Amino acid sequence: MLDHNEIVRLYGPWPHRTPADAVDLFSGYPGLWxxxxxxxxxxxxxxxxxxxxxxxxxxxxxxxxLREHLKQR
Incomplete structure (x- = not known):
């Protein structure tokens, strides 16, 4: 299992997210979430x-x- 520092090295920092971020991400998405x-x-x-x-x-x-929705992001 990778430790936190190794994950950040490989993938970058993990930004904190809120429910408002989800609303933005799913804006225009026609499916359930x-x-x-x-x-x-x-x-x-x-x-x-x-x-x-x-x-x-x-x-x-x-x-x-969802993949189709996220393709443009």
Whole structure:
């Protein structure tokens, strides 16, 4: 397993993302999508905590649709 520094060396720094970033990313996307993981748990529980990433989900059957949407980005 790679440590954090090795991942940053290979892929660059990981910017912090928020749900507003997801709204921007999926703007104009015609398929279903939702926020999962920590942000979703926070929204459900109402207990805020720090976040360093954003977990987005789509139906598996929409992968091609998402690829097409992201092709221009």
């Amino acid at each position: 939702w926020i999962a993981g920590g942000w979703a748990i926070e929204a459900f529980a109402g207990i805020p905590r720090p976040h360093g990433d954003l977990d987005l989900s789509i139906p598996r059957s929409d992968v091609g649709l």
